[in-house]
Amino acid sequence: MNNNTSLIWNIVLTLAVIVLYFLHFSGSNTGAAGTASDATGGRRIVYVQVDSLLRNYDYFEETQKELENKRFQLENELTNRGRSLENEIQFFQQKAQTMTLDQARATEAQLGKKQQDLIAYRDRSAQTLAQQEADKNSELYDLIYQYIEKYNKSNQYEYVLGYSKGGGILFADSTLNVTQKMIEGLNKEYKAKSGSATAAKDSADKK
Incomplete structure (x- = not known):
């Protein structure tokens, strides 16, 4: 298999950190009084544990399983084709x-062409799968970013930080942790969207 088809989900951590990194709403009430748990130096700040968010976000889990199944199927197909050619x-x-x-x-030429065709198919399939993974990562980025914007309309935080072990933030007060709220909100929205999509599909199938 081409390395492009290896697990690319490490990229997601980087994307998620970028999404969550210093989301600042200009014109917000920087001097507004907040609770002791989310006010630091007059700034309203909270953070999200990126690893935990991804681990518990249903969209991420289901998408990862879907891509892993595609990788497994492709590997099996290439193995079977390779054995047949051998x-x-x-x-x-x-x-x-x-x-x-x-x-x-003539036979040797035919076998050589089959081998070249198999290599070309492997490379095309690997590129297709890599693109699908990149698209899913981008969609994950958008879903998290959009939810944070929606979440912040009612909370008016100045900064929503992405916290992960080994990242740029060395310490974070646990009272500023809104990870669980983010997870619950994201999963609620994803469940609603999934339910709507399933209902629409069932309705179309009945027609």
Whole structure:
């Protein structure tokens, strides 16, 4: 398999941090009084644990399973095609001495083309799968970003930080942690969208 088809979900962590990083609403009431848990130096700040968010976000989990199934199916298909071609080559090698020179050359050319076609198919499939993963990562980015904007309309935080082990934030007060609220809200929206999509599909199938 091409390395492009390996797990690309590490990119998601980077994307999520970018999404959550210093979301600032200009013109917000920077001097407005907040609770002791979310006010720091006159700024309203909260944070989200990125790893936990992704681990518990239903969209991320289901999408990862979907892509893993596609990778598994592609690997199996390539393995089966490769074995089939290998068997053909072995059969040709066994029968080559009984063929005329022209027959041997023609068969060898056919096998060479099959091998090239298989390599080209592998590369195309790997690129397609990599693009699908990139699209899903982008969609994940958008869903998180859009929800944070919606969430912040009622909370008016100046900064929503993305906290992850080994990241740029070395310490975060647990009272500023809104991860669970984000997870619940994201999963609620995803469940509603999934339900609407399923209902629409069922309605279309009945027609």
